[in-house]
Amino acid sequence: GQNIDQPTEMTATEGAIVQINCTYQTSGFNGLFWYQQHAGEAPTFLSYNVLDGLEEKGRFSSFLSRSKGYSYLLLKELQMKDSASYLCATGSYNTDKLIFGTGTRLQVFP
Amino acid sequence: DGGITQSPKYLFRKEGQNVTLSCEQNLNHDAMYWYRQDPGQGLRLIYYSQIVNDFQKGDIAEGYSVSREKKESFPLTVTSAQKNPTAFYLCASNPQTGTEYTEAFFGQGTRLTVV
Numbered sequence: 001g002q003n004i005d006q007p008t009e010m011t012a013t014e015g016a017i018v019q020i021n022c023t024y025q026t027s028g029f030n031g032l033f034w035y036q037q038h039a040g041e042a043p044t045f046l047s048y049n050v051l052d053g054l055e056e057k058g059r060f061s062s063f064l065s066r067s068k069g070y071s072y073l074l075l076k077e078l079q080m081k082d083s084a085s086y087l088c089a090t091g092s093y094n095t096d097k098l099i100f101g102t103g104t105r106l107q108v109f110p
Numbered sequence: 111d112g113g114i115t116q117s118p119k120y121l122f123r124k125e126g127q128n129v130t131l132s133c134e135q136n137l138n139h140d141a142m143y144w145y146r147q148d149p150g151q152g153l154r155l156i157y158y159s160q161i162v163n164d165f166q167k168g169d170i171a172e173g174y175s176v177s178r179e180k181k182e183s184f185p186l187t188v189t190s191a192q193k194n195p196t197a198f199y200l201c202a203s204n205p206q207t208g209t210e211y212t213e214a215f216f217g218q219g220t221r222l223t224v225v
Contacts, residue, residue: 033214042200042216043153087152089214096160097168098143098204098214102152 002026004101006088011107012078020073020086020104028094034062034073035087037103043087046073075106083108112137116201116217122225123188123195131186131220133201141204142184143214146170146197153200159184188222196224 003025012018024032031050035043047055049064049071061074073086085103092099114135123129133142141160145153155168159178173192178184184203188195198221204214 040198042219044216045213048213089153096141096166097155097158098141098202099155099169100145100153105150 002090002092002095002097002099004088004090004099006086006101006104008102009105009107011109014078014080014108014110016078017074017076018078018106020075020088020106022071022073022088022101024069024071024088024090024101026069026090026092026099028092029066030091030093032062032064032071033089033091033098034060034071035089035100037085037087039084046086078108080108080110082106114201114203114215114217116199116220118220119218121220121222123222125224126190128187128189129222131188131199131201131222133184133186133217134182135184135203135215136182137203137205137215138181139203139205139215140181142178143202143204144168144174144176144184144186145200145202147200147219148197156186156199195222197222 005023034046037043047062054063059076064071085105087103089100117132143158144156154170156174157176159165175187200219201217202214
């Protein structure tokens with residue numbers, strides 16, 4: 001099956017760095033996604049990792065360790081607009097499902 | 111412009127009525143998904159489809175039905191059997207050629223309220 005765990009809430013200060021962790025158990029693992037979702041809106045794509053290592057994209061980076069079933073999303077130089085929920089999701093080539101975690105609500109304070 | 115469109119944005123339903131939520135995509139994607147999101151919660155998978163005329167139940171399919179008669183369309187019907195249908199419903203699509211995943215695109219969502 002597919003099971004995903006993330007912290008429920010995190011807080012950080014504007015300009016700081018924050019790391020949001022995600023652990024997963026997915027049979028037939030076929031990639032891990034990170035999405036950002038502002039309240040009342042649809043999720044928007046941030047990153048996709050299928051191989052181990054770090055993928056950097058501007059202020060956001062995502063890391064994957066398949067052997068540990070672990071990923072993190074790193075947000076640098078935090079801005080107020082980064083206050084949102086961050087959703088971790090995995091794909092499975094066994095089931096073809098795309099399953100999401102419950103999301104981590106990040107609040108950025110001045 | 112290519113994209114995925116959900117309609118309506120807001121929908122009100124009386125108890126005991128069935129209601130159908132529309133999801134259309136012009137991205138030529140094979141895979142389509144329906145998710146439900148409750149306040150402060152993550153996305154839970156209702157149904158998904160990898161190909162026309164075929165679909166599978168997700169984790170919370172009870173009280174819902176879908177069809178996939180065309181590649182572009184994946185409507186979701188919320189039936190009267192769904193005991194707590196008030197939620198935010200999101201449709202997504204993904205190219206998913208073979209075993210390769212790529213970015214899943216989301217519609218803007220439909221907020222369903224039972225009155």
